[in-house]
Amino acid sequence: MLQFLMSPNFWASVLASTTPVLLATLAANIMTKAGLFNLGIEGTMLICALGGVLTSAFTGSLLMGALVGMLLGIFVSFVLGYFILMMNAPMNACGVAINLAATGGTVFILVMICGSKNNSSSLVSSFFPSVNIPLLQNIPVLGQILSGQNFVTYLSWIFVALCYYMLYHTKLGLNIRAVGENEEAARSAGINVLAMKFIALALCGVFCAFGGMYLSMGSMHFFTAGMVSGRGFLSLAMDAIAQGNPLIGCASSFLYGFSDTITVYLQLYSQLDLQLISAFPYLFILVVLIIIQFVRSRIEKKKQQSQI
Amino acid sequence: MEPILEVRNLTKIYEGGVLANHQINFSVEEGEIHALVGENGAGKSTLMKMLYGMESVTSGQIFVRGKEVTFHSSKDAIAEGIGMVHQHFMLVDSLTGAENMMLGVEGTCFFTDRKGDIKKTQEIAAQYNFEIDAERRVRDMSVGMKQKLEILKILYRGAKILILDEPTAVLTPQETEELFERLKELKEKGMTIIFISHKLKEVKQISDRITILKGGRTGGTYRTADVTEEEISRLMVGRVISFDYDKQKLKPEKELLRVEDLYYKDKFQVMKLGGVSFTLRDKEILGVAGVDGNGQSELISVITAEFRANRGKVYLKGKDVTNASIGEIRAEGLSYIPEDRMLNGCAAPMSVEENMIVSNIDSFANKAKMVNFRKVKEHSLHLIQEFNVKTASEKQPIKSLSGGNIQKAIVAREFSAGSDVLILDQPTRGVDVGAISFIHSKILEMRGEGNGILLVSADLNELISLSDRILVMHKGKIVACLDNTKEKVSEEELGLYMLGIKTQEGVSA
Ligand SMILES: Nc1ncnc2c1ncn2[C@@H]1O[C@H](COP(=O)(O)OP(=O)(O)OP(=O)(O)O)[C@@H](O)[C@H]1O
Numbered sequence: 001m002l003q004f005l006m007s008p009n010f011w012a013s014v015l016a017s018t019t020p021v022l023l024a025t026l027a028a029n030i031m032t033k034a035g036l037f038n039l040g041i042e043g044t045m046l047i048c049a050l051g052g053v054l055t056s057a058f059t060g061s062l063l064m065g066a067l068v069g070m071l072l073g074i075f076v077s078f079v080l081g082y083f084i085l086m087m088n089a090p091m092n093a094c095g096v097a098i099n100l101a102a103t104g105g106t107v108f109i110l111v112m113i114c115g116s117k118n119n120s121s122s123l124v125s126s127f128f129p130s131v132n133i134p135l136l137q138n139i140p141v142l143g144q145i146l147s148g149q150n151f152v153t154y155l156s157w158i159f160v161a162l163c164y165y166m167l168y169h170t171k172l173g174l175n176i177r178a179v180g181e182n183e184e185a186a187r188s189a190g191i192n193v194l195a196m197k198f199i200a201l202a203l204c205g206v207f208c209a210f211g212g213m214y215l216s217m218g219s220m221h222f223f224t225a226g227m228v229s230g231r232g233f234l235s236l237a238m239d240a241i242a243q244g245n246p247l248i249g250c251a252s253s254f255l256y257g258f259s260d261t262i263t264v265y266l267q268l269y270s271q272l273d274l275q276l277i278s279a280f281p282y283l284f285i286l287v288v289l290i291i292i293q294f295v296r297s298r299i300e301k302k303k304q305q306s307q308i
Numbered sequence: 309m310e311p312i313l314e315v316r317n318l319t320k321i322y323e324g325g326v327l328a329n330h331q332i333n334f335s336v337e338e339g340e341i342h343a344l345v346g347e348n349g350a351g352k353s354t355l356m357k358m359l360y361g362m363e364s365v366t367s368g369q370i371f372v373r374g375k376e377v378t379f380h381s382s383k384d385a386i387a388e389g390i391g392m393v394h395q396h397f398m399l400v401d402s403l404t405g406a407e408n409m410m411l412g413v414e415g416t417c418f419f420t421d422r423k424g425d426i427k428k429t430q431e432i433a434a435q436y437n438f439e440i441d442a443e444r445r446v447r448d449m450s451v452g453m454k455q456k457l458e459i460l461k462i463l464y465r466g467a468k469i470l471i472l473d474e475p476t477a478v479l480t481p482q483e484t485e486e487l488f489e490r491l492k493e494l495k496e497k498g499m500t501i502i503f504i505s506h507k508l509k510e511v512k513q514i515s516d517r518i519t520i521l522k523g524g525r526t527g528g529t530y531r532t533a534d535v536t537e538e539e540i541s542r543l544m545v546g547r548v549i550s551f552d553y554d555k556q557k558l559k560p561e562k563e564l565l566r567v568e569d570l571y572y573k574d575k576f577q578v579m580k581l582g583g584v585s586f587t588l589r590d591k592e593i594l595g596v597a598g599v600d601g602n603g604q605s606e607l608i609s610v611i612t613a614e615f616r617a618n619r620g621k622v623y624l625k626g627k628d629v630t631n632a633s634i635g636e637i638r639a640e641g642l643s644y645i646p647e648d649r650m651l652n653g654c655a656a657p658m659s660v661e662e663n664m665i666v667s668n669i670d671s672f673a674n675k676a677k678m679v680n681f682r683k684v685k686e687h688s689l690h691l692i693q694e695f696n697v698k699t700a701s702e703k704q705p706i707k708s709l710s711g712g713n714i715q716k717a718i719v720a721r722e723f724s725a726g727s728d729v730l731i732l733d734q735p736t737r738g739v740d741v742g743a744i745s746f747i748h749s750k751i752l753e754m755r756g757e758g759n760g761i762l763l764v765s766a767d768l769n770e771l772i773s774l775s776d777r778i779l780v781m782h783k784g785k786i787v788a789c790l791d792n793t794k795e796k797v798s799e800e801e802l803g804l805y806m807l808g809i810k811t812q813e814g815v816s817a
Pocket residue numbers: 322323324326327328346347348349350351352353354355395698699700707708709710711712713738740
């Protein structure tokens with residue numbers, strides 16, 4: 001029954017379904033490092049998903065769509081930043097407001113433009129292509145898994161690497177981490193705290209934008225209402241595991257991708273109860289978390305005991 | 309000669325209407341060490357933060373080398389050659405010494421240069437004769453090293469005017485001596501230093517001139533040579549304060565806290581406690597003396613359940629609490645004033661009121677666990693008044709209080725929790741002379757009520773004037789237990805034990 005675990009197709013879909021969560025987690029990571037908490041990631045993704053589709057449909061250009069989607073992401077994040085950093089509004093309430101506005105607003109615009117409450121399939125919009133990587137695609141198994149993914153998937157991997165490098169190896173990253181950990185200390189060292197937070201927000205916006213556009217212009221080729229379906233919230237959980245570290249965030253997103261895909265396959269290939277299967281990803285993550293915690297505490301104990 | 313730094317009619321009103329500085333005039337000559345003294349909440353830190361661009365100026369002027377300046381952020385102040393070491397550490401704990409050193413320094417390169425930064429840090433440390441470990445993370449550093457790092461940080465930024473806000477409050481007497489040596493060297497190199505302290509002895513020892521602040525106003529500038537400690541104290545608080553207490557003679561009857569054969573190794577595998585045993589009884593104050601780093605803070609952390617002992621037992625009122633949680637031992641009747649008030653003494657962004665009830669919130673709740681906020685308010689207003697905590701209202705975030713007033717609020721909370729064992733780690737750190745004598749009288753009052761008090765302090769005077777017995781720790785062991793009731797122990801004798809020159813045979817405490 002679990003033979004599909006051996007098939008390259010399965011692993012290729014794992015990578016595909018990891019992508020949007022990975023990008024959202026990255027957005028949450030950078031927020032954590034800058035000492036912010038953005039509940040509005042879900043909504044931001046949704047807005048960008050629609051914005052990208054509509055722009056590309058009207059201009060006929062993928063590039064324009066991607067660009068406008070990205071700018072929308074930055075814009076929404078800056079709106080959040082304006083309220084919480086300049087007007088001292090409560091962070092979580094503003095995040096929720098963005099989510100509510102996005103859920104209602106996207107449907108409203110969808111109806112206005114496409115005449116449908118559900119999706120934008122009446123429009124012809126562009127989408128990000130799949131990319132075959134020369135050489136790699138010729139390697140058996142590995143090529144089937146790693147090559148031929150969507151452009152955004154590769155982009156997300158590059159983002160993870162860049163983001164990690166930026167945070168831990170550049171002055172900008174050092175400043176952002178300092179601001180997130182001890183704002184007063186950073187201010188005292190002459191760092192412009194506000195600027196650092198807005199830079200972090202801009203990056204968060206970009207990551208959200210690609211996460212959203214992957215859904216509407218990558219894995220699917222049109223926008224459907226509420227298509228982010230909790231991935232933005234899930235990313236907050238992934239980030240809680242990663243504590244802002246993009247590499248761990250990447251690993252935990254992969255975990256989600258794996259359990260998400262396995263659910264789909266189980267529905268196809270097993271006679272298990274459907275309800276049970278749909279609970280699987282969450283149970284799986286729970287078990288993995290317990291194991292990680294167990295191992296951690298064992299290591300701690302070992303250390304303590306060896307001290308006597 | 310033109311003063312290097314001068315302020316004219318400087319006034320600061322905080323949001324919420326607190327008048328912290330009113331029409332301050334004062335000037336600092338180039339190359340002097342200028343002390344700034346005043347009671348808790350007199351406005352010393354506020355004045356300094358304005359000079360460093362961390363707080364905005366409400367009205368008035370600042371002149372640096374005769375030129376009027378306005379600072380929008382500390383960056384502007386740094387550019388004018390002003391550097392400040394704050395009352396509470398301004399370091400990022402998870403970063404290394406070198407990374408903290410380079411934080412915010414404008415560089416040409418976008419990327420961090422780990423090796424180069426470490427090298428630069430070591431170079432500057434060597435240049436000024438400061439010993440620090442550039443590669444260690446700040447959270448693993450001792451307070452002494454953190455303080456040195458703070459000073460190096462501002463020197464590296466090219467500061468010529470150094471503002472040090474209570475740098476010695478967290479230092480041991482030995483570290484203070486060392487710091488003073490360094491400060492004198494800096495003075496010889498032509499630096500100007502503004503130095504804040506509540507310890508008048510230090511002020512007398514190191515400064516050239518003294519400016520007194522009282523209730524946000526200047527109370528005059530004096531040449532240090534012209535005034536005595538008593539005079540300074542009178543100018544500050546309006547009366548002379550003595551630390552000679554007449555203690556009632558009390559006879560302990562029962563045992564409250566017993567520690568048996570404790571061993572503890574820290575994460576660097578250094579043996580911090582090597583078999584510590586003692587008993588604390590009721591109606592007594594048991595002092596703990598020792599050069600910093602000889603296991604006192606580890607001992608406290610193990611007793612208060614922050615660290616777990618590798619071996620040994622802790623009994624609280626006869627009950628084994630070696631592996632109990634912090635909540636359990638507090639419920640069992642133990643109160644604790646931690647050494648670092650900002651780190652684990654209070655929740656900085658929360659209000660004074662909330663901070664004052666956090667450790668015994670259950671006593672304000674009814675059966676259904678609903679908190680009675682009227683009672684909370686009454687209680688905190690009562691404490692604010694009794695302990696003379698200067699705050700605009702009980703709803704102020706506690707971090708907006710002056711350092712000494714935060715300490716007083718924490719002391720108030722722990723003393724009113726109704727526990728019968730009190731662990732006090734540097735209870736009078738950073739509070740002014742008036743408040744010190746108040747806290748001391750409170751400690752004696754608690755003793756009179758039958759409580760057992762374990763007092764750790766770097767201030768030998770404090771230990772000698774309060775304790776019934778004094779334990780001396782050296783290299784993780786108790787090397788002496790001195791009776792302080794019949795005849796006062798002398799500082800010299802204490803010193804000999806602390807340095808490990810003398811040890812008692814077969815100490816039993
Ligand atoms: N951010 C703030 N908001 C409101 N009031 C404040 C703030 N910071 C300080 N204050 C108030 O300003 C007054 C002066 O505080 P300041 O910290 O300058 O005192 P200080 O002389 O340094 O005292 P200490 O010796 O205790 O450190 C106090 O009454 C304090 O409560």
